[in-house]
Amino acid sequence: MRSNRRDFLRTVSAGSLLALPAHAAARNVTVYKESGRFAGWPANHGIWSWGNEIVVGFEIGVFKDNESGHDIDFSQPAEHVLGRSLDGGESWKLERPAGLKPPPGTKIASVPTASDGKPPTDCPGGVEFTHPDFALTTRMESHQYGPSRFCYSYDRGHTWEGPFHLPSFGQPGIMARTDYLVQGKHDLLAFVTAAKPGRREGRVICVRTQDGAKSWNLVSFVGPEPPDFAIMPSTVELAPGMLLMAVRRRAWIETYRSFDNGESWHLGNQVVLNLGGNPPSMVRMKDGRIALTFGFRTEPYGIRAKISEDLGRTWRPEIVLRDDGGGSDLGYPRTVQRPDGKLVTVYYFNEDAHAERYIGATIWDAD
Numbered sequence: 001m002r003s004n005r006r007d008f009l010r011t012v013s014a015g016s017l018l019a020l021p022a023h024a025a026a027r028n029v030t031v032y033k034e035s036g037r038f039a040g041w042p043a044n045h046g047i048w049s050w051g052n053e054i055v056v057g058f059e060i061g062v063f064k065d066n067e068s069g070h071d072i073d074f075s076q077p078a079e080h081v082l083g084r085s086l087d088g089g090e091s092w093k094l095e096r097p098a099g100l101k102p103p104p105g106t107k108i109a110s111v112p113t114a115s116d117g118k119p120p121t122d123c124p125g126g127v128e129f130t131h132p133d134f135a136l137t138t139r140m141e142s143h144q145y146g147p148s149r150f151c152y153s154y155d156r157g158h159t160w161e162g163p164f165h166l167p168s169f170g171q172p173g174i175m176a177r178t179d180y181l182v183q184g185k186h187d188l189l190a191f192v193t194a195a196k197p198g199r200r201e202g203r204v205i206c207v208r209t210q211d212g213a214k215s216w217n218l219v220s221f222v223g224p225e226p227p228d229f230a231i232m233p234s235t236v237e238l239a240p241g242m243l244l245m246a247v248r249r250r251a252w253i254e255t256y257r258s259f260d261n262g263e264s265w266h267l268g269n270q271v272v273l274n275l276g277g278n279p280p281s282m283v284r285m286k287d288g289r290i291a292l293t294f295g296f297r298t299e300p301y302g303i304r305a306k307i308s309e310d311l312g313r314t315w316r317p318e319i320v321l322r323d324d325g326g327g328s329d330l331g332y333p334r335t336v337q338r339p340d341g342k343l344v345t346v347y348y349f350n351e352d353a354h355a356e357r358y359i360g361a362t363i364w365d366a367d
Contacts, residue, residue, distance in 0.1 A: 021304065021318035026364035028322060031056065031083040031092045031346060033358035038063040038072040040332065040348040040357050043232065043279045044109075045080065046178030047334035047346060048135040048157065052088040054336055055157045056346045056359075057081070057100070057137060057178070061111055063356045070329055071350075071357060077112045080139075082157055089344035089361050099151055099160025100137070109143040120149045123164035125214025127152055129182040138166060138176035138190060144202075145173030145195045150213070169207060169218040172197050177279075179233050181243070186212035189219070189262055191233040191245065201229035204247055206262040222247070222256050222265045230254075232279035236290060244312045246271060246280035246292055253280045253294060255312055271306055271315050274298075278331040281345070285337055291366055293321070293345045295331015300324075303333060303347055307366055321345060321362045327353030341365070 032039050038061045045057025061078035065071055072078070080102060082095040101117035102108055128134065135157050138150045151162030168174055173195035180190040187210045193202040204222040209215060222245060223230060232248040243258040245265070255268035272280070276297020283291050290308040292315070302323035306315045333347035342363055349360040 021320045024305070024319045024321055024364045024366075026321050026362045029090060029092070029361050029363065031085075031359035031361050032058070032060070032081075032094055033356065034060075035356065036063050037061070038070070038078075038357045039359045040070065040072070042334045042346050042348065042359065043281065043332035044139070044177045046135070046137045047336055049336040049338075049344075050133065050156060051339050052086065053156065054085045054089055054344060054346075055135065056083050056334060058083065058348065058359050059108070059111070065354050072111060074110055075112070077114045078108070079114070080108075083346070083359060084157070085344075088338040088340070088342070089346075089363050092361075095157075097158065097160055099153075099162065102139070102141075103149070103163060106141050108139070108141055118163065120163040120165045123150075123162075123213045125212040126186065127212040128154075128185055129188045129212070130185045134182075136180055136188070137178045138180070138192060139163075140175040140177070142173065143175055146175050148174040148176035148192065150176070152213070164213065166192070167207075167216050169194065169205065169216070171195060171205070175202055175231070177232055179235055181235060181237055183208075183261075184210075186210060188213070189235075190216075191222070191235050193231045193233075194221075196225065201226070202231050204230055204233045204245070206258075206265075208262070219262045220258075220264060223267060234280045234282045234292075236282050236284045238284070238311050244268070244282070244290070246282050248277065248279040250277060251275050253278075253292070257312070268312060269315075272304075272318070276301075276328055281333045281335045283335045283337055283343070285343075285366065286341065289366065291335060291337075291343055293333045293335045293343075293347075295333060295347060296323070296325075297328040297331060301326065301328060301330060303331065303345060303349075303362060305343075305345070305364075305366075319366075321364055324351055325349060326351045326355065329353070329357060
């Protein structure tokens with residue numbers, strides 16, 4: 001174990017970071033696209049898969065060509081919806097589960113929502129995380145200070161229980177996006193962003209429930225307090241008790257590893273020098289390799305990936321999944337692997353900076 005830890009803590013070489021990217025053999029499909037609508041941010045909602053059945057969450061609002069920032073109308077309500085594929089991401093249908101409606105009168109990252117949702121309550125516990133059709137989503141209100149809530153499903157996202165309060169864990173606020181690892185029937189680790197006192201920036205914390213979501217405990221802070229922010233984690237389990245996490249920093253993506261099931265964390269390496277800023281998505285593939293995907297918010301705008309063949313110690317050069325983006329308002333991917341080994345990466349995208357944002361998917365082979 002000490003040897004593994006020592007090897008992992010060596011940073012990746014500058015040559016690996018700066019190597020020229022290669023284009024992947026990939027096919028792009030549309031998950032959701034509608035005239036006059038803004039669709040975005042799958043990373044905030046989550047993705048789940050059961051063989052070739054894939055479900056992804058995202059948000060639909062009114063498109064507005066703003067001078068800067070996201071091109072969504074911040075005065076009009078947005079919906080929280082799902083896209084479902086039954087054929088490994090080849091085709092998709094839109095779903096609007098009533099259980100995912102945000103609490104009434106709330107704004108999610110400054111975007112208003114409809115008034116017909118339910119207010120959050122305390123979870124009675126006993127949630128069976130090992131149910132074969134289980135899914136969990138953790139969501140925030142303010143992207144700076146929370147509060148946050150969670151919902152769960154036992155039928156692959158067709159219906160949802162909740163929303164339920166997620167505690168603040170003694171922090172100024174919790175900005176939760178969906179990232180969790182099931183540990184047992186009533187045992188689950190979740191990784192969320194905590195606000196820092198008096199500042200917009202946040203840092204990642206690891207939290208745990210062992211009674212089926214009735215109560216939660218703060219396990220650890222991930223890494224030292226950053227001078228700016230370290231947010232939006234994506235976490236995979238490498239072996240029992242050994243976790244690898246990628247987090248979004250202001251101008252790069254970096255990794256952390258835990259050797260004690262989240263009790264403590266050690267800085268790994270800078271995986272991506274991505275000056276545009278975008279959260280990572282990691283998936284452990286069937287052959288043991290790790291795929292990391294992210295939006296590329298500098299020219300040429302698009303979606304990219306990196307592969308590690310040694311549990312995240314080193315990373316191969318970047319792979320271009322697509323580079324036909326029209327502007328920087330794109331990314332926030334989530335990725336799953338199909339039974340045939342191909343990867344399905346879902347994200348929001350634009351091919352014209354002044355046109356609607358839509359949800360796209362790229363089906364690709366990591367070989």
